[in-house]
Amino acid sequence: MKILVADDARTVRRLVSSRLIADGYEVIEAEDGEQALGLARSEQLAAVVLDKVMPKIDGFEVVRQLRQQDATRDLPIIMLTERSGEDDVLGGLGLGVEAYMPKPFSPRELSARLQRILAKSAPSL
Amino acid sequence: MNSGLLWATTGLAALALLLVTMIVVMRAFADRRLRRDAKLRPEIELRIVEHLALDDPEPSDRPQSRAARRLLLLVALEALGELRGAERQRVTELLEQAGTVADLKSRLLSWRWKRRLEAAEALVEVRSQGTVDALVAGLFDRKQSVRLTCAGALAELGDQGPIPAVIAVADEEAAEQPGAAAAILLALGRRARLSLSTALEPGHSPELRRLAAAVIGELHISDHAELLLESLDSPDDELVARGARGLGAIGDVDAVQRLLGLLDEPDRAWFVRLASIGALGQIGDSSAVKALERELYSDNWYLAEKSAAALRQLGAAGQTALNGALGSQNLEARGHAAVAMQ
Numbered sequence: 001m002k003i004l005v006a007d008d009a010r011t012v013r014r015l016v017s018s019r020l021i022a023d024g025y026e027v028i029e030a031e032d033g034e035q036a037l038g039l040a041r042s043e044q045l046a047a048v049v050l051d052k053v054m055p056k057i058d059g060f061e062v063v064r065q066l067r068q069q070d071a072t073r074d075l076p077i078i079m080l081t082e083r084s085g086e087d088d089v090l091g092g093l094g095l096g097v098e099a100y101m102p103k104p105f106s107p108r109e110l111s112a113r114l115q116r117i118l119a120k121s122a123p124s125l
Numbered sequence: 126m127n128s129g130l131l132w133a134t135t136g137l138a139a140l141a142l143l144l145v146t147m148i149v150v151m152r153a154f155a156d157r158r159l160r161r162d163a164k165l166r167p168e169i170e171l172r173i174v175e176h177l178a179l180d181d182p183e184p185s186d187r188p189q190s191r192a193a194r195r196l197l198l199l200v201a202l203e204a205l206g207e208l209r210g211a212e213r214q215r216v217t218e219l220l221e222q223a224g225t226v227a228d229l230k231s232r233l234l235s236w237r238w239k240r241r242l243e244a245a246e247a248l249v250e251v252r253s254q255g256t257v258d259a260l261v262a263g264l265f266d267r268k269q270s271v272r273l274t275c276a277g278a279l280a281e282l283g284d285q286g287p288i289p290a291v292i293a294v295a296d297e298e299a300a301e302q303p304g305a306a307a308a309i310l311l312a313l314g315r316r317a318r319l320s321l322s323t324a325l326e327p328g329h330s331p332e333l334r335r336l337a338a339a340v341i342g343e344l345h346i347s348d349h350a351e352l353l354l355e356s357l358d359s360p361d362d363e364l365v366a367r368g369a370r371g372l373g374a375i376g377d378v379d380a381v382q383r384l385l386g387l388l389d390e391p392d393r394a395w396f397v398r399l400a401s402i403g404a405l406g407q408i409g410d411s412s413a414v415k416a417l418e419r420e421l422y423s424d425n426w427y428l429a430e431k432s433a434a435a436l437r438q439l440g441a442a443g444q445t446a447l448n449g450a451l452g453s454q455n456l457e458a459r460g461h462a463a464v465a466m467q
Contacts, residue, residue, distance in 0.1 A: 011170070011200065014174055018175070018177065018178050104207055104213070105208070105209060106208065107212055108210075
């Protein structure tokens with residue numbers, strides 16, 4: 001399963017990617033919102049891990065645009081952010097973000113949440 | 126051209142050439158360092174992520190070059206800023222095993238204060254228990270910034286032993302550096318919250334006590350509600366106001382009568398009444414309705430406005446009082462009630 005990790009901080013991308021790779025996922029990375037949007041549209045993704053604050057296009061806008069397209073409307077998204085204020089959480093969940101993780105975060109917890117989200121969204125047999 | 130002018134011109138030209146040469150050389154060194162870091166960085170990052178990803182990683186050895194050691198600290202600090210929980214602890218362990226923490230401890234003894242400060246700042250993030258003794262020594266550094274940073278690092282560790290010394294540093298610097306003192310108290314509040322009671326005791330400076338009251342309220346530490354209640358008897362109006370706000374944030378119903386009493390104390394500053402009104406609204410006890418209704422008709426715009434907002438939080442009884450104000454002759458009170466009911 002291919003996961004997109006989008007964050008302008010290289011360290012965060014490395015931390016998240018290495019955890020997800022260790023847990024058996026294939027990972028591609030984006031360092032800004034524009035790149036994230038491009039990859040989400042062109043690749044067959046299982047989910048996206050997205051930072052809220054990014055250059056060019058921020059995380060909320062990326063989510064909005066993905067939700068407007070048929071191909072990516074139901075793509076599971078986990079959002080990371082420095083801020084954990086109620087407005088940010090509600091804003092993210094209101095856009096259809098599956099889970100919202102404030103920083104500092106635990107990559108293991110993120111991977112566990114991702115696993116649960118993917119299990120719920122997998123087609124039932 | 127006379128010889129004096131010639132010498133002056135030659136001298137200036139030589140100086141300019143020297144400056145340009147220095148800039149070029151320094152730039153070349155900086156570029157070389159950037160290229161070396163770019164080459165080394167992926168290896169350092171791999172080291173850290175492997176250490177995190179493996180269940181039982183091999184103990185990390187000390188990087189060979191100074192550049193690699195510097196970069197390991199830099200990348201590790203970036204990672205520490207993003208992580209929490211067991212993975213954060215793992216990064217600290219990696220730095221301990223790689224000798225980085227020992228390097229930082231010895232830098233705390235440097236004769237250059239900037240190196241001492243940088244080391245202390247790094248240790249705030251690293252949070253290694255093995256550095257307590259070195260940080261305690263740093264509390265007596267001759268540089269204020271180093272003392273405060275070491276106090277911050279110890280507060281983040283939450284080790285009980287040095288807490289009195291940490292609070293003493295915050296106390297000493299609270300008047301001049303309230304931001305740094307507040308950061309220390311916030312860290313203590315998160316890591317060793319019961320220790321904040323010491324900072325609120327009467328023996329400390331008014332500035333520290335005010336900060337402590339604010340932090341207790343900000344962090345909603347209900348264990349200290351009793352102390353905040355006691356602070357309402359202080360002659361220091363600033364402390365009383367912060368204590369009142371703290372009690373409101375905690376939602377302490379037992380404080381209602383005392384907060385109401387503050388509204389009847391004629392010698393209290395107006396901002397004490399304001400804080401008390403706000404707290405009564407947050408606590409939401411309907412026994413405060415009558416007093417708040419009285420304040421709604423105050424000549425002080427801020428008190429009246431705050432009272433209207435507080436009444437809104439007091440359920441049906443507050444609503445009744447606001448409805449009454451809507452029908453009153455008092456234009457200001459009508460306006461505040463209308464705004465509060467929107």
